[in-house]
Amino acid sequence: MDLICTIIAHTLSYRSKQYLFRLIKISIVLAALYFIYQKIVHNNTLHFSEFYNILSENNAFSVKTLSFLLILSTINWLIELFKWQLLLRPFKNISLKQACEQCLGSLTASLITPNRIGEYGAKAMYYEASFRKHIVAINFINNILQLAVTTIIGLIGLFWFYRSFDTPLNLEHLAIYSTILVLVLSFIGWFILKGNFKFKQVSIKKLRRFFKRFPKKTLYYGFGLSLLRYAVFSFQFYFLLQIFQIHLPYFEAISVIASMYLIASIIPSITLFDGLIKGSVSVYLFAFVGAHELIVLSITMVMWMLNFMIPSLIGCFYVLNFKHSNKIDS
Incomplete structure (x- = not known):
C-alpha cells in the first residue's frame, strides 16, 4: 500500500511539474x-493611424519593396544563426535548425527583460545543467563581439557626424567622459579578473581560464560575422531612408545610423522601451539632416517589426514546442 501511495504521489508531482x-x-x-x-x-x-498613413503614402507596402526588406532581415538572422553555430563549434556541433530554435526562442523569452538579459537563461535551458555555464559564457562572447563592432563603427560614425554637421556636441568633453568611463571599466575588469572569488558558484578563475582557452580563430570569424551582420541591418536602415524620400549620400547617412546605434546600445533599457529609446535618439540625430520626426519614427518601427517582431513571432512556436527531453547533452 505504501508503495502504491509513493507511486501516485510521484505521478502527481510529475504531472504538476508538467x-x-x-x-x-x-x-x-x-x-x-x-x-x-x-x-x-x-x-x-507613433500612433498606428499615422504609421499606416506614412507607409501608404510612401508605397512601402509594395510587394517588391517588402520582399527585399524581408530578404535583408532573413540574411541578418541567418548570419546570427551561423555565428551561434560557429561559437559553439569548439565544444559541440549543432544544426542550423537547433541554432534557429535557440536564437529565436530565446529572443521571444527575453523581450520583456532588461537589455534582453533573459536571453542568457533562455539559451541555457536548451542544454543539460552541466553545460549551462558554458552557454552563458559563449552567449556573452557573442554579444560582446556585436557590441564591439557597434562601438568601433559607431565612434567613427560619430566623429564623421560631428565633422559634417553643426552640432552642440563638445568633443573635448566627450573625450574626457569617455576616458574616465574606460578607466573605471578597466579598473573593474582588472579587479574581477585578478580576483579569485565566486558569484553564485561560478569561479572567476574558471571563467578566466575558459576565455583564455577559447579559440582565437573562432573569435576572429565571429567578429567578421558580426561586422557582416552590422553591414546588413545598417544598409536596411539606409534603404528605408530612400523609400521614405530621405535622400542622403551613403556615407553621410551611415554616419548618422552608426551614431544612433552606438548611443542606443550604451543606454540600459528594457526591450519594452528599446524602440522608444532608439526612436528618440534617431529623431534627434536625423533632425540635423532635416528628416521629419514621424518619418524617422516610422523607419525605426519598420526596422523593429522586421528584425524583432517577426522573429519573435516565429520564436513563439519554438517556446511552445520546447521540451525537457529535447535538451542537448553536455
Whole structure:
C-alpha cells in the first residue's frame, strides 16, 4: 500500500511539474504577444493611424519593396544563426535548425527583460545543467563581439557626424567622459579578473581560464560575422531612408545610423522601451539632416517589426514546442 501511495504521489508531482512548465511557456508567449500588440497599437510616440498613413503614402507596402526588406532581415538572422553555430563549434556541433530554435526562442523569452538579459537563461535551458555555464559564457562572447563592432563603427560614425554637421556636441568633453568611463571599466575588469572569488558558484578563475582557452580563430570569424551582420541591418536602415524620400549620400547617412546605434546600445533599457529609446535618439540625430520626426519614427518601427517582431513571432512556436527531453547533452 505504501508503495502504491509513493507511486501516485510521484505521478502527481510529475504531472504538476508538467502543467506548471506548460503554464510558464504559455505565459511567455502571451507576454510576448501582448508586448508586440502594445508596441504597434498603443505606441505613445507613433500612433498606428499615422504609421499606416506614412507607409501608404510612401508605397512601402509594395510587394517588391517588402520582399527585399524581408530578404535583408532573413540574411541578418541567418548570419546570427551561423555565428551561434560557429561559437559553439569548439565544444559541440549543432544544426542550423537547433541554432534557429535557440536564437529565436530565446529572443521571444527575453523581450520583456532588461537589455534582453533573459536571453542568457533562455539559451541555457536548451542544454543539460552541466553545460549551462558554458552557454552563458559563449552567449556573452557573442554579444560582446556585436557590441564591439557597434562601438568601433559607431565612434567613427560619430566623429564623421560631428565633422559634417553643426552640432552642440563638445568633443573635448566627450573625450574626457569617455576616458574616465574606460578607466573605471578597466579598473573593474582588472579587479574581477585578478580576483579569485565566486558569484553564485561560478569561479572567476574558471571563467578566466575558459576565455583564455577559447579559440582565437573562432573569435576572429565571429567578429567578421558580426561586422557582416552590422553591414546588413545598417544598409536596411539606409534603404528605408530612400523609400521614405530621405535622400542622403551613403556615407553621410551611415554616419548618422552608426551614431544612433552606438548611443542606443550604451543606454540600459528594457526591450519594452528599446524602440522608444532608439526612436528618440534617431529623431534627434536625423533632425540635423532635416528628416521629419514621424518619418524617422516610422523607419525605426519598420526596422523593429522586421528584425524583432517577426522573429519573435516565429520564436513563439519554438517556446511552445520546447521540451525537457529535447535538451542537448553536455
